[in-house]
Amino acid sequence: xxxxxxxxxxxxxxxxxxxxxxxxxxxxxxxxxxxxxxxxxxxxxxxxxxxxxxxxxxxxxxxxxxxxxxxxxxxxxxxxxxxxxxxxxxxxxxxxxxxxxxxxxxxxxxxxxxxxxxxxxxxxxxxxxxxxxxxxxxxxxxxxxxxxxxxxxxxxxxxxxxxxxxxxxxxxxxxxxxxxxxxxxxxxxxxxxxxxxxxxxxxxxxxxxxxxxxxxxxxxxxxxxxxxxxxxxxxxxxxxxxxxxxxxxxxxxxxxxxxxxxxxxxxxxxxxxxxxxxxxxxxxxxxxxxxxxxxxxxxxxxxxxxxxxxxxxxxxxxxxxxxxxxxxxxxxxxxxxxxxxxxxxxxxxxxxxxxxxxxxxxxxxxxxxxxxxxxxxxxxxxxxxxxxxxxxxxxxxxxxxxxxxxxxxxxxxxxxxxxxxxxxxxxxxxxxxxxxxxxxxxxxxxxxxxxxxxxxxxxxxxxxxxxxxxxxxxxxxxxxxxxxxxxxxxxxxxxxxxxxxxxxxxxxxxxxxxxxxxxxxxxxxxxxxxxxxxxxxxxxxxxxxxxxxxxxxxxxxxxxxxxxx
Amino acid sequence: xxxxxxxxxxxxxxxxxxxxxxxxxxxxxxxxxxxxxxxxxxxxxxxxxxxxxxxxxxxxxxxxxxxxxxxxxxxxxxxxxxxxxxxxxxxxxxxxxxxxxxxxxxxxxxxxxxxxxxxxxxxxxxxxxxxxxxxxxxxxxxxxxxxxxxxxxxxxxxxxxxxxxxxxxxxxxxxxxxxxxxxxxxxxxxxxxxxxxxxxxxxxxxxxxxxxxxxxxxxxxxxxxxxxxxxxxxxxxxxxxxxxxxxxxxxxxxxxxxxxxxxxxxxxxxxxxxxxxxxxxxxxxxxxxxxxxxxxxxxxxxxxxxxxxxxxxxxxxxxxxxxxxxxxxxxxxxxxxxxxxxxxxxxxxxxxxxxxxxxxxx
Numbered sequence: 001x002x003x004x005x006x007x008x009x010x011x012x013x014x015x016x017x018x019x020x021x022x023x024x025x026x027x028x029x030x031x032x033x034x035x036x037x038x039x040x041x042x043x044x045x046x047x048x049x050x051x052x053x054x055x056x057x058x059x060x061x062x063x064x065x066x067x068x069x070x071x072x073x074x075x076x077x078x079x080x081x082x083x084x085x086x087x088x089x090x091x092x093x094x095x096x097x098x099x100x101x102x103x104x105x106x107x108x109x110x111x112x113x114x115x116x117x118x119x120x121x122x123x124x125x126x127x128x129x130x131x132x133x134x135x136x137x138x139x140x141x142x143x144x145x146x147x148x149x150x151x152x153x154x155x156x157x158x159x160x161x162x163x164x165x166x167x168x169x170x171x172x173x174x175x176x177x178x179x180x181x182x183x184x185x186x187x188x189x190x191x192x193x194x195x196x197x198x199x200x201x202x203x204x205x206x207x208x209x210x211x212x213x214x215x216x217x218x219x220x221x222x223x224x225x226x227x228x229x230x231x232x233x234x235x236x237x238x239x240x241x242x243x244x245x246x247x248x249x250x251x252x253x254x255x256x257x258x259x260x261x262x263x264x265x266x267x268x269x270x271x272x273x274x275x276x277x278x279x280x281x282x283x284x285x286x287x288x289x290x291x292x293x294x295x296x297x298x299x300x301x302x303x304x305x306x307x308x309x310x311x312x313x314x315x316x317x318x319x320x321x322x323x324x325x326x327x328x329x330x331x332x333x334x335x336x337x338x339x340x341x342x343x344x345x346x347x348x349x350x351x352x353x354x355x356x357x358x359x360x361x362x363x364x365x366x367x368x369x370x371x372x373x374x375x376x377x378x379x380x381x382x383x384x385x386x387x388x389x390x391x392x393x394x395x396x397x398x399x400x401x402x403x404x405x406x407x408x409x410x411x412x413x414x415x416x417x418x419x420x421x422x423x424x425x426x427x428x429x430x431x432x433x434x435x436x437x438x439x440x441x442x443x444x445x446x447x448x449x450x451x452x453x454x455x456x457x458x459x460x461x462x463x464x465x466x467x468x469x470x471x472x473x474x475x476x477x478x479x480x481x482x483x484x485x486x487x488x489x490x491x492x493x494x495x496x497x498x499x500x501x502x503x504x505x506x507x508x509x510x511x512x513x514x515x516x517x518x519x520x521x522x523x524x525x526x527x528x529x530x531x532x533x534x535x536x537x538x539x540x541x542x543x544x545x546x547x548x549x550x551x552x553x554x555x556x557x558x559x560x561x562x563x564x565x
Numbered sequence: 566x567x568x569x570x571x572x573x574x575x576x577x578x579x580x581x582x583x584x585x586x587x588x589x590x591x592x593x594x595x596x597x598x599x600x601x602x603x604x605x606x607x608x609x610x611x612x613x614x615x616x617x618x619x620x621x622x623x624x625x626x627x628x629x630x631x632x633x634x635x636x637x638x639x640x641x642x643x644x645x646x647x648x649x650x651x652x653x654x655x656x657x658x659x660x661x662x663x664x665x666x667x668x669x670x671x672x673x674x675x676x677x678x679x680x681x682x683x684x685x686x687x688x689x690x691x692x693x694x695x696x697x698x699x700x701x702x703x704x705x706x707x708x709x710x711x712x713x714x715x716x717x718x719x720x721x722x723x724x725x726x727x728x729x730x731x732x733x734x735x736x737x738x739x740x741x742x743x744x745x746x747x748x749x750x751x752x753x754x755x756x757x758x759x760x761x762x763x764x765x766x767x768x769x770x771x772x773x774x775x776x777x778x779x780x781x782x783x784x785x786x787x788x789x790x791x792x793x794x795x796x797x798x799x800x801x802x803x804x805x806x807x808x809x810x811x812x813x814x815x816x817x818x819x820x821x822x823x824x825x826x827x828x829x830x831x832x833x834x835x836x837x838x839x840x841x842x843x844x845x846x847x848x849x850x851x852x853x854x855x856x857x858x859x860x861x862x863x864x865x866x867x868x869x870x871x872x873x874x875x876x877x878x879x880x881x882x883x884x885x886x887x888x889x890x891x892x893x894x895x896x897x898x899x900x901x902x903x904x905x906x907x908x909x910x911x912x913x914x915x916x917x918x919x920x921x922x923x924x925x926x927x
Contacts, residue, residue: 036607463651465618466645467668468618468638469638469643469713470638470665470668470712470716471639471640471646471716472665472668481653485654
């Protein structure tokens, strides 16, 4: 044993410690903190600050909030938002849970077609669904006139009922997909045991299956709620005199344009408070109800009596028919000759001819912004995932929390925040392409982080350690070992991000200037101007762009539709 | 080139629990040194601290007398072989082996030459351009071995490299590893829970338990002269019996009374007469004697069960203690097979009996 050990002197240790700060991962960590602070925390901080600023001196800092809760015009919108979102949540659950159960458990026909329809509905932009329903059920809608000729009045698509109807159809896939995957994690023996003890199928579902599905059901419910609560496109198209919170934010923002969007900020803070609360509730509930079951032998397919099978199939087919109707309608009407808002029964390519001249700019914008943001998401998301998974600690946990917080920030709120933050020189970015890319990037970052992190967790640390042990530094190891091993996860993350970003509307409405308009904006403008034919042609293009990456994902990468949620 | 390694008062704590508890030892240049213990004993933690993947809470690690605690893992020049191979699945056999040389920015010609030489050495030169998924477990482990040795590391570190292989491959590879190590003369730290592997391969073994080194010695001493009760129970099969020291002789041996009134002579750490102790006796060290007759030592008992295992025969002998004594006999042609129920007298040579303080029981 060597007893003459020279203990390392203090300055040597200090130098080493300082040297470590400039190592690869500490640098990346600092970079990630700076980026998320600039793109997320600062904008949110600024709108909160603005919401407490008074227009006149001497008034309370709560002036704006006091005004909100005293003026019916304002507080009514919050109530309306809750009414439509809660109704849509309940309806989506009522519609979606049986559909998922029937498709997962009964051998009804055309199950893969049903799943395709669910995916199509899920990824199609809500505002396209809305205006498609206007074409069908609006005042001079196709179905309205058709049934009108027989003296059958159809309910109006405008106002609260219409919004709830469209939200339910648009968002029930959340429920369908989450409950389907929840059903897969229940073991057949659980059901067998309940049946063996004397429960009928319905009693078994209510007493045994549904409680095990609670984490999926609560998660789905809250996702539907948040999606409905923050959607701007649908109430903008269908709302008319029925005003919800996002609509008011957009209205106030447009009114204040040029000045300080104080009121829009106040409303944004309220919206943010609701979504943050909902997501915290979701985290708490899924931790509370989690049974951590894993199925060795998942629930099997049943062969019910013919009558039961037919009834289940009929229910699912009806739901799917109504869900896919707006998309089919868009594609068909894009090939119809339009006479302003009225479509004729004549087939023609006129709509496509009309967009051919004008689409190139917005199409190019859309693809450029989406691709840039997607690539940034892939790179930054994978780096952050690595920090969270491989370098746990206080800073990793902080980064994790920040990234998950960006999940709670609605697009419209982020839009207002970015405008408030980057409106003035030297960082006057409003109206530029960069600010849109920033918004898309930070909005999708949590999804990229989550997808890379979950693959990284399954990847043994040994392979990376082997690389370090053989003399490759942390950065080289990340590039030469970690990234290649994660490549499939990163690629599928890229495809999902692309298809989710390309249809963004709410943040884009706030952040775009004429020259940075995207296809979504063009569609929206055409709808507002009543050019339904042109809007349909543009909508068909957008749906195609959204669905193509998913087609690649499902066909070539062996993913299933549950990767979407 | 290869170095000596010193572990100097190394402690590693995780929160409240101590994984490695003030461990010190030196490993000579070119030595095959094994850390042996069951899972959770701290052996892998110690190895990972030598590799630099973790930093010890206190103490120093030295290569050739130089403290390396502040050297990051990728600059330590150790070659590590992992339990689940940690082969790079996206690289060919050649690229896997070349990885460390490329990280060291060696020339292409040198890389080609060295990789080829190493693949020949592990007899994989016919699989140079295969992908890892096309290889068997044993072949993958040989790739990893070549990958770790081609960089001419100062120390070769192996973390249970054979535990994921089937028995036949394990037996084959352990002699291959040993002969490669001798050929190259590289200092090696080998971590395993398999005592047979440790006894067979090592120059020296450190038996670890609960973060401490129980005994550090050459393999046959570890087996024949366990210093602690833990080692006596962990290595090989042993009869452990409670006893009392009756007398101690000038030659250092003591007379011990076992339950049932039997007496044996033994060596070991219990000094004073009248003290309770624990006695360990290896089943194969017990001789069969003729029953009857009064002698100072010897154990009388009755055979309760006979287990015929081919090469060996095990007898369970009831002696009036809590559990029967196991006796292991060489199965030889024409041997007299004892019968269940027949009385036996067991003779135990002095060197076969080791005594321990009972409170030292793990």
